[in-house]
Amino acid sequence: MSPPPVLSIRDVQRLYRSGDTTVRALDGVSLDIHRGEVVGISGPSGSGKSTLLLIAGLLEPPSAGEVLIDGRRVSHPAADLDRLRTFRRNHIGFIFQKANLIPFLTAVENVALALEIDHVPPRAARAYAGALLASLDLGHRLDNHPSRLSGGEQQRVAVARALANAPSLLLADEPTAALDSVRGRQVLQLFREIARTRQAAVAVVTHDQRALDLFDRTIELSDGRTRDGAVHGTPGAAGTH
Amino acid sequence: MNLAFKDIRFNLLRFLLTALGVAFLMMSSMGMVGLYRGIVADALLIIERIGADQWVVQGGRQGPFSEGSAISSTMDRRVEGIAGVASARRFVQFSQQFTRDGRQLRASVTGLDFPKDPGRWIPIVRGRPLASGHYEAVADMSIGLRLGEKVHLGQDDYTVVGLTRGMVDTGGDGLLFVTVNDAVAIAQRRTSEEVLLARAGAGPAAASRSSVPQDSKIAAVLVTLNPAVDPELVRRAVASWGDANVLSRAEQENLLLNQRLWRLRVQILAFTGVLLVVTGIVVSLIIYMLTMENLHEIAMLKLIGADNSVIIVMIAQQAFLIGASGLGLGLMLSRLVFPFFPRKVLILPGDVALLGIAVAVICAFASLLGISRALKVRAQEVLS
Ligand SMILES: Nc1ncnc2c1ncn2[C@@H]1O[C@H](COP(=O)(O)OP(=O)(O)OP(=O)(O)O)[C@@H](O)[C@H]1O
Ligand SMILES: [Mg+2]
Numbered sequence: 343m344s345p346p347p348v349l350s351i352r353d354v355q356r357l358y359r360s361g362d363t364t365v366r367a368l369d370g371v372s373l374d375i376h377r378g379e380v381v382g383i384s385g386p387s388g389s390g391k392s393t394l395l396l397i398a399g400l401l402e403p404p405s406a407g408e409v410l411i412d413g414r415r416v417s418h419p420a421a422d423l424d425r426l427r428t429f430r431r432n433h434i435g436f437i438f439q440k441a442n443l444i445p446f447l448t449a450v451e452n453v454a455l456a457l458e459i460d461h462v463p464p465r466a467a468r469a470y471a472g473a474l475l476a477s478l479d480l481g482h483r484l485d486n487h488p489s490r491l492s493g494g495e496q497q498r499v500a501v502a503r504a505l506a507n508a509p510s511l512l513l514a515d516e517p518t519a520a521l522d523s524v525r526g527r528q529v530l531q532l533f534r535e536i537a538r539t540r541q542a543a544v545a546v547v548t549h550d551q552r553a554l555d556l557f558d559r560t561i562e563l564s565d566g567r568t569r570d571g572a573v574h575g576t577p578g579a580a581g582t583h
Numbered sequence: 584m585n586l587a588f589k590d591i592r593f594n595l596l597r598f599l600l601t602a603l604g605v606a607f608l609m610m611s612s613m614g615m616v617g618l619y620r621g622i623v624a625d626a627l628l629i630i631e632r633i634g635a636d637q638w639v640v641q642g643g644r645q646g647p648f649s650e651g652s653a654i655s656s657t658m659d660r661r662v663e664g665i666a667g668v669a670s671a672r673r674f675v676q677f678s679q680q681f682t683r684d685g686r687q688l689r690a691s692v693t694g695l696d697f698p699k700d701p702g703r704w705i706p707i708v709r710g711r712p713l714a715s716g717h718y719e720a721v722a723d724m725s726i727g728l729r730l731g732e733k734v735h736l737g738q739d740d741y742t743v744v745g746l747t748r749g750m751v752d753t754g755g756d757g758l759l760f761v762t763v764n765d766a767v768a769i770a771q772r773r774t775s776e777e778v779l780l781a782r783a784g785a786g787p788a789a790a791s792r793s794s795v796p797q798d799s800k801i802a803a804v805l806v807t808l809n810p811a812v813d814p815e816l817v818r819r820a821v822a823s824w825g826d827a828n829v830l831s832r833a834e835q836e837n838l839l840l841n842q843r844l845w846r847l848r849v850q851i852l853a854f855t856g857v858l859l860v861v862t863g864i865v866v867s868l869i870i871y872m873l874t875m876e877n878l879h880e881i882a883m884l885k886l887i888g889a890d891n892s893v894i895i896v897m898i899a900q901q902a903f904l905i906g907a908s909g910l911g912l913g914l915m916l917s918r919l920v921f922p923f924f925p926r927k928v929l930i931l932p933g934d935v936a937l938l939g940i941a942v943a944v945i946c947a948f949a950s951l952l953g954i955s956r957a958l959k960v961r962a963q964e965v966l967s
């Protein structure tokens with residue numbers, strides 16, 4: 343029997359009420375992502391891409407439907423997400439358009455913090471964070487504060503931070519939007535690499551049409567629904583080259 | 584890793600400026616309390632140092648500090664006659680203005696009953712106590728006189744033979760000790776016209792005489808009792824004369840603090856209260872604002888799964904670091920600045936401890952404000 347998908351979203355709805363009107367940000371979306379898979383999520387602005395990641399990342403509860411991570415039913419309309427913080431830090435890594443590094447910590451401290459929060463002793467945390475950054479070609483930038491790093495370097499530190507606790511699921515919301523196309527492509531290639539070596543599931547929201555070849559498949563959202571016939575590629579297809 | 588400390592080190596200038604701002608508030612609070620303590624200490628100084636058990640003053644009055652008192656300069660002999668009285672000293676004190684090098688100086692001329700009392704109880708920092716019955720003075724440094732200098736008071740020149748530090752009267756004027764006889768003479772200073780008139784009337788001999796006239800008055804007689812005697816007996820004996828009143832040392836102190844200085848004390852205490860409240864509000868706000876500045880980072884901490892304890896510790900540590908550095912810096916500034924103030928500012932360890940407790944309470948309160956706000960932050964606010 344094959345292992346359960348890392349992320350399984352089942353018939354999720356998300357309504358936002360603003361005044362008298364109700365916005366259907368997500369309207370019955372289902373999605374499975376498996377180990378080693380990199381899935382692109384695209385769609386016009388306001389189609390619900392970020393909302394989908396927030397729900398998959400246990401930051402927002404769905405209005406209907408459920409979310410399973412590593413086979414465990416963790417989020418549903420009545421879930422208390424604040425109590426899932428420990429689960430979140432051990433299973434999910436986030437990357438956003440902005441790196442959102444803590445400005446008063448150096449690169450290595452930013453990464454080590456994620457480990458210390460998970461009760462890794464400071465020395466070990468720092469050593470592992472240093473190694474992780476070195477593996478992302480940032481070995482020479484360990485003691486720089488974020489303000490001294492380029493946008494691409496900051497984003498790679500953010501990736502290292504997201505990877506620190508070896509999550510099985512990586513969620514990235516437009517991680518390349520603030521980078522030039524070469525740097526952006528490098529980050530996406532990094533995700534491919536991570537999916538392969540760490541057997542993680544990766545979901546990437548992106549507008550970048552040129553990056554589509556780096557995904558195993560792409561899901562297109564439109565008005566909160568997955569568009570019929572918009573699934574490109576087959577699971578694992580891109581992972582073989 | 585200690586997030587509070589890292590943040591402070593990264594934003595060191597901001598932290599130092601904040602701590603300095605808090606320090607100035609602390610300094611003004613300490614200064615206000617110290618001013619109050621100083622005024623009380625100055626007021627009680629002479630009463631405590633002069634070491635009298637009882638004060639015999641004008642009948643029906645509560646002098647010489649709370650109201651005027653004038654008694655005969657021979658009253659001391661009558662007092663000495665009462666059984667149980669070990670010694671009786673004459674006392675007189677009045678404010679005097681005089682010019683030196685074209686500058687107006689002020690002193691509180693205080694009479695010592697020389698030779699019975701050469702003023703050995705006066706803490707002299709330079710020079711010596713009075714050694715002669717006339718024309719010598721021991722001056723407090725705050726008056727502005729130098730050792731050995733001659734100063735013209737009344738009709739005579741007085742030589743400053745000793746200097747004291749911090750010996751002042753209720754109003755903060757430095758004390759100038761002379762013998763009682765000299766003090767009475769100075770008090771009876773006459774204008775030059777009066778001198779000329781007197782000379783015309785009684786010839787040169789009368790004019791040059793600067794000794795105390797027979798009917799001159801003093802302010803009080805200081806009574807030292809024999810150890811075993813009941814003070815009430817002496818009090819009754821004096822009361823029976825009808826022209827004098829007796830006040831104990833405790834009564835004198837009570838009169839000064841609760842009658843003469845009552846309004847000033849309440850005023851200063853009220854100001855101190857206002858200042859402490861303002862300090863509390865401002866310090867709370869500063870700490871709260873610092874937390875607000877870090878809200879984005881706090882949301883990020885939540886997003887990467889930090890427990891609330893990580894956030895609470897960071898905010899509380901920062902609050903207490905600011906409070907503690909502000910207090911420490913404020914204390915240093917106070918030590919540095921207040922000695923240059925014209926009046927005594929007493930910084931007592933007990934008051935500093937109380938202020939420290941107040942700061943701790945303020946920091947705790949401000950941390951709670953910040954923490955309650957921080958715990959409401961949602962992780963997804965990172966994205967906004
Ligand atoms: N907190 C919210 N309150 C109310 N409406 C919301 C909220 N968040 C999202 N929405 C609405 O839900 C819909 C989907 O938003 P979402 O942010 O998921 O879009 P998106 O696909 O990420 O768009 P973009 O490409 O511009 O980032 C939009 O119509 C948006 O206005
Ligand atoms: Mg979005």
